[in-house]
Amino acid sequence: MWRTVLKGCRVEPGQRMVVLSGSSSNQDSVENAIHAGREIGAIVDQVIAPLPSGPKQVSPWGNLAPYHVSALGGDRAIIEKLKAADIVIDLIGMDRGGEQKEIQAAGTRVLLVREPPGTLQRFVSTSEDKQRVLSAADRLRIAKTMHVTSAAGSDLTVKLGEYPLLIQYGLADEKGRWDHWPSALVASWPNEGSATGTIVLDKGDVILPFKDYVRTAIRLTIRDGYITQIDGEFDADFLREYMEMFDDREAFAVSHVGWGLSPLARWTALGLFDKAQIHGMDARSFLGSFMFSTGPNDDAGGSRDTYCHIDMPMRRCTIALDGEVVVDAGRLVSH
Ligand SMILES: [Fe+2]
Numbered sequence: 001m002w003r004t005v006l007k008g009c010r011v012e013p014g015q016r017m018v019v020l021s022g023s024s025s026n027q028d029s030v031e032n033a034i035h036a037g038r039e040i041g042a043i044v045d046q047v048i049a050p051l052p053s054g055p056k057q058v059s060p061w062g063n064l065a066p067y068h069v070s071a072l073g074g075d076r077a078i079i080e081k082l083k084a085a086d087i088v089i090d091l092i093g094m095d096r097g098g099e100q101k102e103i104q105a106a107g108t109r110v111l112l113v114r115e116p117p118g119t120l121q122r123f124v125s126t127s128e129d130k131q132r133v134l135s136a137a138d139r140l141r142i143a144k145t146m147h148v149t150s151a152a153g154s155d156l157t158v159k160l161g162e163y164p165l166l167i168q169y170g171l172a173d174e175k176g177r178w179d180h181w182p183s184a185l186v187a188s189w190p191n192e193g194s195a196t197g198t199i200v201l202d203k204g205d206v207i208l209p210f211k212d213y214v215r216t217a218i219r220l221t222i223r224d225g226y227i228t229q230i231d232g233e234f235d236a237d238f239l240r241e242y243m244e245m246f247d248d249r250e251a252f253a254v255s256h257v258g259w260g261l262s263p264l265a266r267w268t269a270l271g272l273f274d275k276a277q278i279h280g281m282d283a284r285s286f287l288g289s290f291m292f293s294t295g296p297n298d299d300a301g302g303s304r305d306t307y308c309h310i311d312m313p314m315r316r317c318t319i320a321l322d323g324e325v326v327v328d329a330g331r332l333v334s335h
Helices: 002-008 027-040 076-083 101-106 117-122 127-141 236-242 267-271 281-285
Strands: 016-021 043-048 085-092 111-113 145-149 153-158 165-168 180-181 185-188 196-201 218-223 226-232 257-260 290-294 308-313 317-321 324-330
Touching: 002 027, 002 180, 002 324, 016 076, 027 043, 027 117, 027 290, 076 317, 085 257, 127 185, 127 324, 145 196, 165 281, 165 290, 180 218, 185 290, 196 308, 267 281
Parallel strands: 016 043, 016 085, 085 111, 111 180
Antiparallel strands: 145 153, 145 317, 153 196, 165 185, 185 257, 196 218, 218 226, 257 290, 290 308, 317 324
C-alpha cells in the first residue's frame, strides 16, 4: 500500500524523500514508508522532530494542545532539510504552526499520514477517488450558492466564491502540494457573513475532535455566518459548553463546508477503534457525507483565527449547488 501511494505521489528513483516522525508516530508506518521509498529507488532520510520547546499552550479543556506549538520548534536545520526534499512523509502533523507553508513554498510535496496501518490498507488513495474529487471540485469552483437540507431538519444556505477550495484526494502529487492519506473530499468556506439557516445534527452524525457519534439531535441556528443558538439534549449541552470554553465569538463562525467522496471510507470506522489510534479521516471522507464545520478561515486566506475548530461529518443530507443536486439524501449524484 505504501508503494502504491508513494508512486501515486510521483515518487521516483533518485528523488529525495524525508520521513518525518516523532514520539506519537506509528512505528510500523515509519518503517513501511522508509522501505517502500527505498524500494522505489528514492533517497530516503528519516528526521525525528524534537519535542516542542518553549511555553506550552494549554487548551481550555485542560489537555496540551500540540497544534498551538510549532511542530518543528523553529529548527532551521530541519526546516532547510525538508525544503530540500522532493517529498516529506509527515507522520507527526506539522500543518499547524506556519513552518509547513515555507516548506511547501520551496516546492516540497507533503503527505500527512496519521491513521493506523489497518486503515491505510483499506483506504488506499486511488486514481478513481482523485478523478471523483477533481470533478466535484470543478463543480464546486463555479458554484455561487450551496443549499443543504435533510429530513432531520437541516436547511442551510451559504454563498460561495470568496475563498479557495479545499481539495483532498490522499496524494501529494504536484509540486508544493499538501495532502492527507487517507482522504477524499472537497470543501470551501462561505463568503463572510453569508451562512444562514439551520443545521440539525442527527443521531449517527459525527463530531470531531470528540471522535464520537451524536446520540441526541442537535439543532444549530445560524445567522449571518455565526451559530447563534444550540438546542437539544445531552449532545447539544456538551457541544455548547465545549465551544463556550474558548471564550471566543469566532469559535461559533461557520468554517469549511463540503462533501466526502470515497467509497473506501467507512462511517462505522470511528466506532471500531480506540480514540487515540485514529484521526477521523474515514468520517471526513465517506461517500455522500456533508461536512459542516466551525471556527477559523485563516487557512483559506481569511482573517478568522480561533483555536476552536470542529468538523461535523453528517449523513443523509442533500447538497445543491445553484439549484443542482450533487448529493441526494447522502447519495452522490454523478453528472
Ligand atoms: Fe476542518
